[in-house]
Amino acid sequence: MTGEQQRIPVVPTSALPAGAGTVALVTGGARGLGRAVAGQLAARGVEVLVGSRRPDEAVAATRGLPGVSVLPAPLDLTDQRSVDAALRVVEETRGRLDVLVNNAAAPPDWDNDVVEADLAAAARVLEVDLFGTWRMTISALPLLRRSPGPRVVNVSSGAGSHADGRYGLAVSGGAFPGHAIGKAAVNALTSALAAALADTPVLVNAVCPDVTATVPGAAARGARPAAASAPGVVWAATLPPDGPRGGFHRDGAALGW
Template structure:
């Protein structure tokens, strides 16, 4: 049975991704900052008949927490097949490039970028033992430098200094990670779940968390001929998903 670790899996897109992969036969470690919230989420899925859901306490901003989660999961399995770096924060609104202070930037980057680095580096040894390891970094088409510099893009006027900057940095990390792992079976991609209605955006999205979870799960389960080092948003590009950086 293949195994997957999903950060921020107790609600929203992370929870729906867990549901999708459980339905496909994966054993899912559902990471959550608050263990009780994670346990409630896992119990909900088990009550649906999806028994292979297990909650794990993991705060991506806390190195000790990440290391403890690595030890805990390592006691249960020697192989991790998929890592989905989903945990993220938006940083609150508004987000002015001139008025947001360094502490605000630091808080957002600590979760959305540094947290991904912490978790990826902590679990890379277990991933290397998988015959077909996959890493999905949950990104956003709203961090595309190309799109945000195009006055013709429909979201051109929806500017924010913190969240898109952190995700653009995450995209560069994804490119570098995929490059370093290019001669291995790894597939590493950045994937946008779409503008879906969750707690993250006050449920103002136009799509559903289920749709977002399906998109993430798709790239978590690609075969050996699948892409790596790419950026996908099926909401932006319904035909191929390929999205400009």
């Protein structure tokens, strides 16, 4: 979950990483935010590959999105062999990777509580949100390094921020701890990766998509459509070479965490 709604940036096509044939991989792209990001990147001329644990569903969900293809095998971020197989397909069919959008995440542990915690439930969330994102990124780095303008976007949440006054760590009362702590860790991972890659062209940033309608009924509870949240992710995926590194953003604006 995330915080206050803000402006939705317009992403100019000229901001795309340099080089013909820009290739992006969006994990968890079968529905919701991932599907919206894939479609909006493709509309800007990016060749988009979608990774999903259920490729058949992803094919059906992305049908009608020109420029979007689905990886043929399931992509499970908790399985190194699955990650390696997916990246092998990218290498063998495209030869490079310019943009990695780490969108895949576990369902939040809504019924959990930080004091009387079901640690197994929290661990399942962390295994995907933190370690899955970490695994995917370091595994993709050899391909990303072939790009003249590599970008990594980690989809995070205001739930992992002290600065989010609606759902952040300071006001959540310890609810959904696996989700909140996991997203805070994703922000920390983003900072660490950006520092390690400071002398390279790889730009790594985290994005809060705000409260987004990814499940039925969410819109009725105030969540905005995925199409309205996707531009903030696309903005980070198409930053110019002098763009921010290691930041946490919502709708193109910097956030504290």
